[in-house]
Amino acid sequence: MTEKKIDNELIRHIALLARIEMTDEQADALGRQFADIVAYVDKLSELDTNGIEPMAHALDVCNVLADDVPGESLSSEQALANAPARDGDFFKVPKVIGDSQ
Amino acid sequence: MSGVIDLSALELRDAITAGEVSATDATRAYLDAIETMDKKLCAYNETFAERAMRQAEMIDKARSVGQPMKPLAGVPVALKDNICTSFGLTSCSSKMLENFHAPYDATVAGKLASAGAIVLGKTNMDEFAMGSSTENSARQTTRNPWDTSRVPGGSSGGSAAAVAGRMCAMAIGSDTGGSIRQPAAFCGCVGLKPTYGRVSRYGLVAFGSSLDQIGPLTRDVADAAMMLGVLAGHDGHDSTSVDKPVPDYLASLDKPIENLRVGLIKEFHSESLDAEIRGAVDKAAEIYRDAGAEIIEVSLPHSRVDIDEAGQLSSYAVACYYLVATAEASSNLARYDGVHYGHRTAEKVGGIVELYSRSRAEGFGDEVKRRIMLGTYALSSGYYDAYYLKALKVRRLIKNDFDAAFEKCDVLLAPTAPETAFKIGDKTADPLTMYMSDIYTISANLAGIPGISIPAGLSKSGLPLAVQLLGNVFSEETLLRAAKMYEKASGNSRLTPEMMK
Numbered sequence: 224m225t226e227k228k229i230d231n232e233l234i235r236h237i238a239l240l241a242r243i244e245m246t247d248e249q250a251d252a253l254g255r256q257f258a259d260i261v262a263y264v265d266k267l268s269e270l271d272t273n274g275i276e277p278m279a280h281a282l283d284v285c286n287v288l289a290d291d292v293p294g295e296s297l298s299s300e301q302a303l304a305n306a307p308a309r310d311g312d313f314f315k316v317p318k319v320i321g322d323s324q
Numbered sequence: 325m326s327g328v329i330d331l332s333a334l335e336l337r338d339a340i341t342a343g344e345v346s347a348t349d350a351t352r353a354y355l356d357a358i359e360t361m362d363k364k365l366c367a368y369n370e371t372f373a374e375r376a377m378r379q380a381e382m383i384d385k386a387r388s389v390g391q392p393m394k395p396l397a398g399v400p401v402a403l404k405d406n407i408c409t410s411f412g413l414t415s416c417s418s419k420m421l422e423n424f425h426a427p428y429d430a431t432v433a434g435k436l437a438s439a440g441a442i443v444l445g446k447t448n449m450d451e452f453a454m455g456s457s458t459e460n461s462a463r464q465t466t467r468n469p470w471d472t473s474r475v476p477g478g479s480s481g482g483s484a485a486a487v488a489g490r491m492c493a494m495a496i497g498s499d500t501g502g503s504i505r506q507p508a509a510f511c512g513c514v515g516l517k518p519t520y521g522r523v524s525r526y527g528l529v530a531f532g533s534s535l536d537q538i539g540p541l542t543r544d545v546a547d548a549a550m551m552l553g554v555l556a557g558h559d560g561h562d563s564t565s566v567d568k569p570v571p572d573y574l575a576s577l578d579k580p581i582e583n584l585r586v587g588l589i590k591e592f593h594s595e596s597l598d599a600e601i602r603g604a605v606d607k608a609a610e611i612y613r614d615a616g617a618e619i620i621e622v623s624l625p626h627s628r629v630d631i632d633e634a635g636q637l638s639s640y641a642v643a644c645y646y647l648v649a650t651a652e653a654s655s656n657l658a659r660y661d662g663v664h665y666g667h668r669t670a671e672k673v674g675g676i677v678e679l680y681s682r683s684r685a686e687g688f689g690d691e692v693k694r695r696i697m698l699g700t701y702a703l704s705s706g707y708y709d710a711y712y713l714k715a716l717k718v719r720r721l722i723k724n725d726f727d728a729a730f731e732k733c734d735v736l737l738a739p740t741a742p743e744t745a746f747k748i749g750d751k752t753a754d755p756l757t758m759y760m761s762d763i764y765t766i767s768a769n770l771a772g773i774p775g776i777s778i779p780a781g782l783s784k785s786g787l788p789l790a791v792q793l794l795g796n797v798f799s800e801e802t803l804l805r806a807a808k809m810y811e812k813a814s815g816n817s818r819l820t821p822e823m824m825k
Binding site for chain 1: 423424425427428520521534535560563564566626638640642643644646647654658661662663664665666667668673674675676677678679680681682684685688693694696697698700701704710711713714715716717718719720721723755756769770771772797
């Protein structure tokens with residue numbers, strides 16, 4: 224699982240997926256640390272995991288269903304109380320539809 | 325009132341219940357201690373002096389009219405700043421949440437309040453609990469009460485410094501890879517990470533959801549037992565909290581365990597371990613042997629600690645953790661979008677993606693960005709199988725090792741951290757070196773098992789040493805009793821830093 228080059232292009236691609244804006248200098252600095260960390264986690268490739276069931280969760284949990292009855296929930300005023308920008312009962316964002324991005 | 329802050333939480337609770345100390349006097353004494361000490365230690369992000377005094381008055385009044393006293397009546401506590409409270413801020417020591425007012429109380433905050441505890445304030449931490457020194461805080465640099473040029477550990481460093489610095493009777497932390505136990509070790513306190521699912525995570529700001537657990541940081545083992553009794557239990561708001569009865573952890577605590585089988589982890593007890601810490605573990609094994617316990621060597625091959633060619637500590641568990649935890653973090657922290665709550669860029673942006681990306685770039689610190697990026701990479705198309713899935717399989721191997729070990733013994737004895745508290749700034753340049761600080765604690769989170777760090781005296785240079793006990797899932801009762809056996813025989817509890825004397 225090695226042989227993957229951590230270059231500036233890859234860092235930029237991940238930064239876009241993660242929605243974190245980055246200057247060239249930041250991408251360069253991160254790229255160097257990233258390469259070290261990825262080389263380190265590559266250590267796992269030494270282990271034979273054939274036939275091993277992946278473990279996503281620490282306990283044998285099963286799905287929990289709640290009764291279908293209305294309960295208390297946040298009011299719209301509470302839900303909007305920390306909004307950086309709002310318009311009435313709505314969260315306000317820049318224009319999305321028709322945006323070239 | 326200087327004596328009040330030297331009492332354990334249990335002693336203070338009993339004194340308040342018996343009317344020997346008033347809750348207002350106790351709260352005032354702690355607020356005074358914060359006033360004097362926190363200028364030097366910087367453990368608190370925010371304090372609630374007026375609110376705390378009002379609550380203390382209510383407790384004294386309730387007592388004066390003969391109402392029954394609750395299990396933590398009048399005990400002043402501190403909460404890590406990632407525990408949501410409907411009062412004050414919940415900042416996670418991040419610029420992202422610097423003005424965030426949570427709309428509800430975390431379940432643990434509600435349970436503490438119902439038990440009569442008084443919240444003094446919210447404590448500093450590594451941003452979003454990502455770090456091992458509390459230096460990754462956007463708020464301030466917390467200092468170790470044993471030596472203010474050193475870190476308190478992390479990520480619950482503010483809580484550990486507040487307990488060790490006598491600025492609260494006990495505190496709440498959270499532990500995703502060692503974030504309760506490692507700072508407890510660095511500051512000479514007791515720190516307990518419960519079994520995954522033992523304590524509700526509702527209202528804990530999520531980092532790694534399959535790893536996070538809330539737990540106590542205290543002066544001694546009895547206080548940890550008392551606080552776990554209050555925190556534990558099923559909660560309808562957290563579907564991963566487990567519906568199992570909560571034992572009375574205090575009731576059985578002083579009863580030594582007969583025929584205790586203590587496992588000594590072969591792979592941890594190697595030449596890679598610092599000599600003084602190794603000595604502390606050996607001494608603990610001797611104490612158990614003297615108490616009639618059987619010491620059994622066990623093997624956890626997938627948690628093995630090595631030294632690589634560069635002299636750097638190295639472990640499969642740490643590699644596994646940094647894929648699992650970052651993958652979960654990258655999903656959990658996707659919620660910070662500059663729209664619903666949290667920081668939003670003040671700059672004019674061209675569209676929604678730019679709004680997200682710039683708000684996140686401005687709001688998150690370097691370590692949080694690194695981990696989101698690593699997790700995004702591990703989950704991204706083309707790398708998922710090689711990294712994330714591989715890590716989940718290794719996680720299973722790590723868990724299998726523990727299952728085998730617990731067939732042979734009741735508790736495992738280990739170091740908590742590879743070293744004593746390090747100097748502020750020593751590890752900030754190299755993220756990987758910092759990650760190795762959790763090398764002995766991280767496996768417990770991956771396996772979901774409980775662990776407790778207990779003070780083990782002082783090093784030659786006067787810094788706290790610690791040992792760790794690990795138990796099987798939901799064996800906290802055994803774990804606490806075994807910890808108490810060691811604490812009592814070693815005389816290592818309630819160490820007081822020089823600056824407090």
